[in-house]
Amino acid sequence: MDKQSVYQEICKDIKQHHCSLRDGCIQAVPGEGNPNSPIVFIGEAPGRKEDELGRPFVGAAGKLLEEALTQIGLKREDVYITNVVKCRPPDNRDPLPEEVEEHKPFLERELELIEPKLIVLLGRHALHWFLPDLQISQARGTVKRLGNKIFYPIYHPAAALYDPKLRAVFISDIQRIPLILEKIKELSTSSSVPTSTTQVTIFN
Ligand code: URA
Numbered sequence: 024m025d026k027q028s029v030y031q032e033i034c035k036d037i038k039q040h041h042c043s044l045r046d047g048c049i050q051a052v053p054g055e056g057n058p059n060s061p062i063v064f065i066g067e068a069p070g071r072k073e074d075e076l077g078r079p080f081v082g083a084a085g086k087l088l089e090e091a092l093t094q095i096g097l098k099r100e101d102v103y104i105t106n107v108v109k110c111r112p113p114d115n116r117d118p119l120p121e122e123v124e125e126h127k128p129f130l131e132r133e134l135e136l137i138e139p140k141l142i143v144l145l146g147r148h149a150l151h152w153f154l155p156d157l158q159i160s161q162a163r164g165t166v167k168r169l170g171n172k173i174f175y176p177i178y179h180p181a182a183a184l185y186d187p188k189l190r191a192v193f194i195s196d197i198q199r200i201p202l203i204l205e206k207i208k209e210l211s212t213s214s215s216v217p218t219s220t221t222q223v224t225i226f227n
Contacts, residue, residue: 026136030058033132037109042125044110044118050077054105054133061140061204064088065130066179067148068108068118079104084181087190088145091180091197105133107152118148134172140207142172143200146179154222164196166203169222173207175200 024032037053045051052069055078064080072082080088080099089099108118108126118126130152134142144150147159153174154167162176175196183193206226 026058029136033129033136036132037129040109040129042110042122044108044112044122047113048111049074051109052077052079052106052111053109053129054079054103056099056103057101058103058137060101060103060137062143062200063103063105063134063137063139063141064143064145065149065152066104066106066145068106068115069111070115070181071111074111079106080180083184084179087180087184087193088197091194094194095198095201103133103137103139105130107148123148123152140173141166141200141204142174144174144176146182149179150174150176157222163192164199165227166206166225167222168225170220173225175203 034053037051040051048069052073054063066080066084069079070082070084073079073085079085085099088104092099092102107130108122109129110122110126112118112122142153144153150157150159150162153169153172154162154176157176159176159178163178165176167174167176177196178189178193180193183190210225
């Protein structure tokens with residue numbers, strides 16, 4: 024099966040699944056964008072607007088993410104954007120550990136399909152999914168490797184929306200993405216990317 028077909032299968036399964044959040048929301052929200060993208064952005068869970076439209080990051084936080092992407096010459100359809108949890112938690116509360124667990128196979132399948140060079144973790148929920156021991160305020164802006172995946176935790180755009188300091192940090196972290204991709208390419212050609220079953224910082 025080609026990538027687009029596998030992507031369609033994943034979307035269909037996400038839309039048809041029945042989890043504990045499903046009765047309290049309008050619809051499940053699969054990831055979207057380019058399944059051939061070297062970059063995947065992972066947020067927390069859909070909000071009200073995303074639940075209404077069935078698309079990730081289409082509210083105010085999504086606008087800020089799009090604005091930041093424009094500054095590095097990217098459109099949202101160039102990259103792949105998804106969430107840890109695909110259904111909106113009631114009143115936008117934090118997803119519970121069991122809800123994250125229920126949705127785990129979807130994100131795993133998305134990443135297996137895309138095999139991104141860089142996974143940008145938007146905020147603490149995405150960070151904790153992969154690197155549970157880290158704090159977003161300390162880890163943001165660093166590039167970590169765990170197994171064959173490379174992560175770049177940054178602040179969630181919703182946190183950056185109303186705080187000018189966080190917004191500046193968010194924008195400058197996004198602006199580093201092209202350079203980070205370059206460095207990853209260099210490291211992989213020089214075969215000096217450390218492989219490890221424990222998390223390592225490959226650069227700051
Ligand atoms: N916040 C998220 O984490 N995900 C969305 O899709 C929208 C807002």
